Amino acid sequence: MRRLLRVVFAGTPDFAVPHLAACRRDGIEIAAVYTQPDRPAGRGRKLAASPVKQAALDFGLPVEQPENFRDAATRARLAAHAPDLIVVVAYGLILSRKVLAIPALGCWNVHASLLPRWRGAAPIQRAILAGDAETGICLMRMEAGLDTGPVLLRRAIAIAPDDTGGSLHDKLAALGAEVLAEGLDRSVRGEALPATSQSADGVSYAHKLDKAEARLDWNDSAAALERKVRAFDPWPVAEGVVAGELLRVWRAESRDSGPGTRDSGEIVAATRDGIDVACGDGALRLIEVQRAGGRRIAAADYLNARPELKRGAQ
Structure with a gap:
């Protein structure tokens, strides 16, 4: 039996x-789209709309941009949209128990990891940093804790040897949309998605990235x-x-640094294929670099500007 679901979407x-x-x-039926307030961006620091706001306006959907949900009036405005379900995807605001209790069917969150691994803000980059072989998407029913709710749907994908933060982001964004669509379609058909509690084992936290x-x-x-x-690309x-x-x-x-001993940070080789820098174990071949104030260039082009590095390498 099909039914109409009234949804509020929250993302940024x-x-x-x-x-x-x-x-x-x-x-x-999308009753409203919630997103973060416009923020200064670019060199001119002019106020800029979030990507979700831009998409919502293109779709002709009403947009709400509260700073938070601490005051009763903001929560009342959300409740006035009468959502059956709130879908949250990288919104950037913590939702209190009072907010989570507003929709009849609760709140769903799409999270870019295989929970309970990599709860938190930067699961995509942390998975690559840790050398994980796979990651994925979890559609989760939200609780007051940080990414602790039961999982409704789960889909895994392999992390390719050349995946970057950017490429894996795009893969998981597409996969997440597919998983969310499946969950919505099944709910519209009146199917109750089975909720699987997260294991207490294997919990890890994906702390926000720091430039340092x-x-x-x-x-x-x-x-x-x-x-x-x-x-850390991009x-x-x-x-x-x-x-x-x-x-x-x-x-x-x-790369294997080969025979011989070099201190960490010394250049082992410098050719058109790249610049090999000695590390604590092995060597890192730099293939594409960027000088201060410059653009991204191949290491071979960088060596043209610093030919002494070729002479210094052995």
């Missing part, structure tokens, strides 16, 4: 946009540094000191 960044689009389907983490420490293993380069972008110059590193690969 690019990741949430495909999920908003997935809510525009038969049996779903992006610095490459050449005493670390080359494999760990390669994961850092991939995880933000905050890994950076390291190479022959006295701080460079942003966009692409790199770990």
Whole structure:
């Protein structure tokens, strides 16, 4: 038996946009779209709408942008939309128990990890940093705790050896929209999704990224540094000191440093294929770099500007 579900969608960044689009389907009425208030952005620091707000306006949907839900009037406005369900995807605001209790069917959250691993703000990058072989999407019924609610649907994907924070973000955004669509379609058909409580084992937290983490420490293993380069693309972008110059590193690969002994941070080789920097274990080959104030360039082009590095490498 089909029914009409009245949904309020809450999300803010690019990741949430495909999920908003997935809510525009038969049996779903989107009552309102909640997103973060406009924030200063760009060099001019002009107020800019979030990607979700831009998409909602393109879809002709009403937009709400409260700073928070602490006051009763804001919660009453949300309740006035009479949602059967609230769908939350990377919204950026914590919802209190009072908010979670508003919709008759509760609140769903789409989370980009295989819970209980990587609860929190940066699950995509943390999975790459840790060297996880897979990650995925969990459609979860929200509770007051941080990503602790029971899982309704779960889908895993492999993390490719060349996945970056950006490429895995895009894969999971598309997968999340598919999982959400499945959940909505089944609910419209009157099916109750089975809720599986999260295990108490294997809990880990994906803390918010800090720009200070992006610095490459050449005493670390080359494999760990390669994961850092991939995880922090496109933000905050890994950076390291190479022959006295701080460079942003966009692409790199770990390699065996070969025979001989070099101190961590020394250049082992410098060719058109890249710049090999000795690490605590192995060497990191820098393939694409960026100088301060410059653009992304191949390591071979960087060496054209610093030919002495070729002479210094052995």
